[in-house]
Amino acid sequence: MKLFSILGNPVSHSISPKMHNTALNGLHINGCYIRTCIEDGSTLLNKFHSLKLDGANVTVPHKEFAYELCDELDSFAKQIGAVNTLVKKNNKVYGYNTDAPGFYKAIESFGSIKTALILGAGGTAKAIATILKEKNINVTVLNRSQNRLHYFYENGFNAYSWDNFKPSSYELIINTTSAGLSDESLPLDQDLLNTLMQKSQFAFDVIYNKKTPFLQKAASNNLQYKDGADMLLYQGVLAFNLFFDNKLDNDKITKYMKKTFKTK
Numbered sequence: 001m002k003l004f005s006i007l008g009n010p011v012s013h014s015i016s017p018k019m020h021n022t023a024l025n026g027l028h029i030n031g032c033y034i035r036t037c038i039e040d041g042s043t044l045l046n047k048f049h050s051l052k053l054d055g056a057n058v059t060v061p062h063k064e065f066a067y068e069l070c071d072e073l074d075s076f077a078k079q080i081g082a083v084n085t086l087v088k089k090n091n092k093v094y095g096y097n098t099d100a101p102g103f104y105k106a107i108e109s110f111g112s113i114k115t116a117l118i119l120g121a122g123g124t125a126k127a128i129a130t131i132l133k134e135k136n137i138n139v140t141v142l143n144r145s146q147n148r149l150h151y152f153y154e155n156g157f158n159a160y161s162w163d164n165f166k167p168s169s170y171e172l173i174i175n176t177t178s179a180g181l182s183d184e185s186l187p188l189d190q191d192l193l194n195t196l197m198q199k200s201q202f203a204f205d206v207i208y209n210k211k212t213p214f215l216q217k218a219a220s221n222n223l224q225y226k227d228g229a230d231m232l233l234y235q236g237v238l239a240f241n242l243f244f245d246n247k248l249d250n251d252k253i254t255k256y257m258k259k260t261f262k263t264k
Helices: 016-026 041-050 063-069 075-080 099-106 123-134 150-154 190-197 213-220 229-243 250-263
Strands: 002-008 031-037 055-058 085-089 092-096 115-119 138-143 158-161 172-175 202-205 224-226
Touching: 002 016, 002 041, 016 031, 016 229, 016 250, 041 063, 055 063, 055 229, 063 092, 063 123, 075 092, 075 123, 085 229, 099 123, 099 229, 115 123, 123 138, 123 150, 190 213, 202 213, 213 224, 229 250
Parallel strands: 002 031, 002 055, 115 138, 115 172, 138 158, 172 202, 202 224
Antiparallel strands: 055 085, 085 092
């Protein structure tokens, strides 16, 4: 039996096991997908091997740790320095990033967008910023402190800390921080967030299955908004197929994984 897991902290809220187990059952594959909470990211690879995993998804806050620990990396993961999918092949651990294409497919319903503001500077922010830039969208990154902004500076993004940020107008505002995941906090000062949202059209929170305070603000400012459910679904489909060397039908995986969201 093949064994897979979600690796991160926290993971108790994650519906990834339900998504992947539904697909495994639907496709008649002998496998199981579990949750594994990892507090220290440096132990991630040891845990991967000790559990004898065939593959795993990596969530906050360990996507950059995962990047450092892989034997081989796909081109996009190598470019951004963040991994959300691990696959064991030939006794090596291969790292991939499916966050970026998953996110971009999730915002297709917003239509054409030219400017975006990303809140946060972790692995998810790197993936989203990079895919948006590739799609010729002007991206600005805003983080609490400067110490995680080096990737964005080096790759030509507009990047600011709270201390030196000057508000402008952005069509889309994206929360990639964990603010609101397990509490009622906002990713940014409330007054500043309101000012930004009054000039925006769309809001996206990578947190799913919860109308976070960020999305509540978006609703009160009459923005069109989405949580991270579609991003989770689309990146999960791509990751699942990577577990099986891309030999499966994405449409069939999607069909089974979507049932998870109808019954959650």
